[in-house]
Amino acid sequence: MTKSIVARLTVAAVVCAIQGCATTEISAVADQPDLRFNGVVSAGQVRGERSAQVSGVVESELLRIFPKAQWLAGGAAVADVVLDISVYSARLTESRSTQEQRICRRWSEPDKDAKGTLQKVFSRKCLDWQTQQIPCLTRNYELDVQLRARQRASERILVSDRKVTTGSDRACGSDSPTLASLQADAESKAARWAVNLLRDPLAALASIPVQNAPMAPANLRTNEQVRAGVSEGRAQLPEPQATAPTGALRAHALVIGNGAYPGSARLDNPVNDARAMSEKLRSMGFSVTTVTDARRGQMLEALGQFQRSASGADVSLLYFAGHGVQIDGANFILPTDIDHSDVSKAIFDGVRLSDAIDNFLPGKTKLVLLDACRDNPLQRAGSRSLTRGLAPMNVSQGTLIAYATRDGQVALDGVGQKHSPFTQALLEHLGDPTDIGVVLRRVREKVMQATGGKQQPWDYGSLTGGELVLSSVKGGK
Numbered sequence: 432m433t434k435s436i437v438a439r440l441t442v443a444a445v446v447c448a449i450q451g452c453a454t455t456e457i458s459a460v461a462d463q464p465d466l467r468f469n470g471v472v473s474a475g476q477v478r479g480e481r482s483a484q485v486s487g488v489v490e491s492e493l494l495r496i497f498p499k500a501q502w503l504a505g506g507a508a509v510a511d512v513v514l515d516i517s518v519y520s521a522r523l524t525e526s527r528s529t530q531e532q533r534i535c536r537r538w539s540e541p542d543k544d545a546k547g548t549l550q551k552v553f554s555r556k557c558l559d560w561q562t563q564q565i566p567c568l569t570r571n572y573e574l575d576v577q578l579r580a581r582q583r584a585s586e587r588i589l590v591s592d593r594k595v596t597t598g599s600d601r602a603c604g605s606d607s608p609t610l611a612s613l614q615a616d617a618e619s620k621a622a623r624w625a626v627n628l629l630r631d632p633l634a635a636l637a638s639i640p641v642q643n644a645p646m647a648p649a650n651l652r653t654n655e656q657v658r659a660g661v662s663e664g665r666a667q668l669p670e671p672q673a674t675a676p677t678g679a680l681r682a683h684a685l686v687i688g689n690g691a692y693p694g695s696a697r698l699d700n701p702v703n704d705a706r707a708m709s710e711k712l713r714s715m716g717f718s719v720t721t722v723t724d725a726r727r728g729q730m731l732e733a734l735g736q737f738q739r740s741a742s743g744a745d746v747s748l749l750y751f752a753g754h755g756v757q758i759d760g761a762n763f764i765l766p767t768d769i770d771h772s773d774v775s776k777a778i779f780d781g782v783r784l785s786d787a788i789d790n791f792l793p794g795k796t797k798l799v800l801l802d803a804c805r806d807n808p809l810q811r812a813g814s815r816s817l818t819r820g821l822a823p824m825n826v827s828q829g830t831l832i833a834y835a836t837r838d839g840q841v842a843l844d845g846v847g848q849k850h851s852p853f854t855q856a857l858l859e860h861l862g863d864p865t866d867i868g869v870v871l872r873r874v875r876e877k878v879m880q881a882t883g884g885k886q887q888p889w890d891y892g893s894l895t896g897g898e899l900v901l902s903s904v905k906g907g908k
Contacts, residue, residue, distance in 0.1 A: 468633035469499035473510035475581070479518030480731075480779070483790035485576060485618050486516050492622040497633065510583050512633065516625075519575040519593075523610065523779065526571075529564040530603050536561050567603040572613035578625045580632060589632040596620040610778050611759060682748065682904040683741035683794075684709075684717045685733060689753030691724040691767045701752035704802060704854040708750050715862050716904040717748065727766040730782055734791040744794040746904070749787065752854060755803030756781070757822040764803055788830065796899065798867070799832040802853045824891050831892040833871055835878075852881045853888055866898040 535557035542554035577593040598616030600608035688705025690698040709721040754765040763781030835853035856877035
């Protein structure tokens with residue numbers, strides 16, 4: 432018995448040495464939940480291209496590994512630990528090569544002694560081979576990420592490090608590697624690296640008794656108070672379900688109008704539409720930020736500034752007029768410096784609509800008005816990943832998205848007119864003293880009348896509570 436056990440252990444040791452059992456064990460340990468930290472974590476400074484996506488994946492991974500922790504979106508003022516995430520580069524590189532492919536042009540007859548269909552098939556031999564070279568594409572996606580975790584009360588740095596993670600794939604023939612999967616792979620690796628960095632610092636922080644920790648300012652609360660809802664001094668954490676009184680809604684709007692696209696993609700009306708919409712919203716009591724003919728960096732900067740300036744809003748509204756496209760079922764709003772000749776770059780150069788809504792529109796209620804279903808300027812690239820118009824969207828609770836026309840259809844820019852049909856109808860009805868749902872039905876009717884039924888606005892909504900009357904914003908701060 433003893434000799435048998437020793438022999439089995441010896442064989443196991445040899446197998447582990449060959450197959451890398453130690454690595455598998457370490458990976459398994461890294462995947463195990465950690466119950467030592469039960470505090471509150473929040474995202475702090477999130478900067479760089481794809482940084483919002485990386486932050487979201489880090490959030491999911493952190494809550495998986497630390498199931499007792501809490502993540503507060505935009506709640507750094509009451510967090511124990513704040514995570515600053517900077518993406519210095521999110522780069523796609525491509526290399527092309529060829530691969531030899533052999534195709535049999537003439538087969539022998541099956542062996543006369545073969546029995547059954549399978550034996551007959553496998554008994555045939557190739558008598559004449561044709562060799563050809565097929566093109567192959569290798570794509571590498573690289574993320575250069577820095578993570579810094581700081582203790583909120585004292586601003587003490589708990590950990591700071593930087594890492595480059597990659598996703599790579601190769602395809603030959605008519606296929607090509609999917610960029611979305613490469614991004615997801617690199618972001619997942621970055622999240623796992625970040626959470627493993629945080630294991631020991633968070634465990635050490637959790638072991639410090641509260642009375643021995645640095646004194647928090649009067650406007651902060653400990654994680655225990657956050658969970659219990661107990662205030663300390665002047666600290667008041669807004670209740671998630673609280674709403675502003677009627678007539679005093681705090682409403683902020685970001686208005687973007689892009690028309691100066693290169694060449695034939697240029698649009699005449701978006702800038703006029705954006706300026707008129709800004710004036711309309713201001714007259715209704717909105718605090719408005721207006722951006723026109725924005726390059727990608729300017730759009731991202733405007734979104735980041737809006738996230739901060741509108742952090743206390745009851746209602747946040749995004750209006751975009753310009754080119755919008757769907758690629759592989761995802762919607763993008765396009766800056767003016769977009770490269771219309773390369774669809775793969777458009778995924779980087781465009782701003783993913785779902786990311787803009789989820790990560791940059793604060794407040795309990797989010798409204799998105801998209802006059803962005805104009806003809807797709809990237810269709811000339813001839814990619815099968817492109818589809819006419821915008822794709823339908825699943826919206827989260829408290830969000831309403833209105834398209835200038837139904838998904839998969841094209842909206843009119845209003846040639847010869849000052850405004851597009853959709854924006855003109857919004858300007859006429861947005862201030863009506865009735866619920867936003869009724870307003871959008873009136874807008875739909877107006878646009879269909881103006882276009883002879885060729886354009887039918889559509890909306891996707893998941894608003895809760897009572898009526899939302901935007902005209903009640905007037906006078907609110």
